[in-house]
Amino acid sequence: MSEILKRFCPRTEFDSYEDFKQNYVCIAPERFNFAHDVVDEWARIEPDKKALVWTNDSGEMRTYTFADMKRLSDKAANLIASCGVGKGDVVMLILKQRPEVWVCMTALMKLGAVCVPASYQLTPKDIEYRCNIAGVKMLICVDEPAVVEHVTEALPACPTVETLMAVGESVPAGWIDFRAEMDKASGVFERREDIQNSDMMLVYFSSGTTGMPKMVWHDYEFPLGHIVTAKYWQRVQENKVHMTQSDSGWAKFAWGKIFGQWICGAAIGAYDTEKFVPHRLLDAVIRIRPATFCAPATVYRYLIKEDLSGYDFSFIEHATLAGEPLNPEVCRKLEEMTGLRLHEGFGQSESSVLLANYPWFEIRPGSMGKPSPLYDIDLVDADGNRCEDGEVGCIVVRNTDKRHPLGLFHGYWRDEAATNKAWKNGVYNTGDMAWRDADGYY
Known part of the structure; x- marks a missing residue:
């Protein structure tokens, strides 16, 4: 078992789904900070442990250890702080899958x-909206x-933005060269003791179908919620590589490219591409x-259209799917291929x-699986009444007022109306519809 994981989860092995659902416990230490308590701790106890295996369209390969991540994030934190960014200041990252995205996210947590x-x-309009509503200080x-x-183009209409940094070889005039300046920065960073578990750590803009995107905010305990994501759904393994295909601008990055995986001691596989081309992803x-x-x-829909006969994927031991449902026929064809x-x-x-579909039960085609032990999940109708098995209803999380679940957001920042609409009497309504069968599958 991961040396880091057992600090948060007193028990990690379970005999059945029922055992897992009833007895899984994750403890958030006081002043937990993923950057120090996971990244820096791995650097201390296993400095040569792989953290990131990175490649791009040119076939370039780089491997970063946790010692590398600590050193680089300490330097990045000092550089960012030297530009006037401190606790509570807002920094926007548009970094695709450059290695610097992991460095910067870790550095910002330290700050x-x-x-x-x-x-x-x-x-430009998207950037302008996000910078202004969030009060972004640095990009x-x-x-x-x-x-x-x-x-x-967006900048003249973004009065809160004070500093621009660029990552790469072509740094525009007036922008700070992130790599060059980070190299010069001090590698000594003292841990701040004033960061609390309840502080805002991360904000994702939701891609809602109506209205402007809302700001989904998470606190410093959020990474611990992804232990279930990584260990029990994705089934990552210590000292092996997990690869989730996602841009760093989407929440799927948090699900599969940093938090739960590093807590479990797995390395992240990253493919930094200019655009999605199926055969390049396969390579x-x-x-x-x-x-x-x-x-x-x-x-997956694109991959089954490719000629996969020349590829050997036997090294992949477990594959997962999220984001939207996939036709069972596509799943069957992919398994055949x-x-x-x-x-x-x-x-x-x-x-x-x-x-999720966890290890203790069979997959049923078209099913998203069963509830995480972190959440009291149910289905309700339009009037808020509990749905019976077989009835379509809205997926809700109950009893969030009794104990706020690890991994669940704290509201839509600066949008009290949207927060109150989603949350009533300790029940969070996801807005997504499903039905449940007699065996508890959704």
């Missing part, structure tokens, strides 16, 4: 600053022309050789995994 990951696909971006152009998977793999449904059986899960930017 107590609020991290706002963002997609490289944002328009750290890739040096790609489209990203730089969109940020530059990247072969180079990274992950033991566990996760991707959204769209990726690769031998991989997909284990579906469900959750939101607002949570860690809510429903």
